[in-house]
Amino acid sequence: MKDQLHISEQVCFPVYVFAKEIINQYRPLLTELELTYPQYLVMMVLWEYKEQTVNQLGEKLKLDSGTLTPLLKRMEQKDLVCRTRSTIDERLVHISLTLKGEALKEKASCIPAQLMESMNVSLEDLTNLKNIITKILKQ
Template identity: 65%
Template sequence: MDDKLKINQQLCFPIYLLAKDIIALYRPLLNAIGLTYPQYLVMLVLWENHSQTVNTIGKKLSLDSGTLTPLLKRLQQKELVIRTRSSEDERVVNITLTNKGALLKNNAQCIPEQMVEAMNVSIEDLTSLKELVIKILNSKK
């Protein structure tokens, strides 16, 4: 009888280990530019569009405001973003990159390439993995 509850039979376990390993590979690269991994994700969103609401950032990153608010406060303390309440609706908080935050993008440009090198896997394999993960994530919707 095949025991389906053995750890080596689980799909989730290698994915969990991979996620931990990838974040560990990011750590020294992000430490060099003064960001944590969650802060880096927020900055990626803001580098695409310099000003967005907390709600929009949360949706893009699948983070709730309880997680996002302290993270954004720390980014503001680092003078990378400015948080301002909307004049039309004070419940809406806008997040805008500062010049320092925008310039940090230059220091982060090399990170994706360094990550590919650190993972020691072909771009094609990584692209296939990403596409499969996205397919699985989208199938839940």
């Protein structure tokens, strides 16, 4: 009988190591864009949706406002995003891209292919992995 407390029997450990590895693979690609991985995630949401409130960003990225607020302040200082307080409800802060932030999308467009190449894995394998992870997270 296998000991379920052996690290080699755990699902969580290779997932943890993989998460660290994938972020490490992103690092040199994002350094060229002067972005951290969390900033890159924010940019991807804004490239897709154009404008979001801090709460909407937090929901999409699974980040709380305590984590997002300093991140967004740094991105605003880099002139990538603009933070605007709602005139209707002052508790809401809208985040939108600046022209510089919009222009960065073109430079970032090659990152997914570069990441896949650096990981030496097929699109089919990555798609299968993503589907399995998504299925588990939705339970």
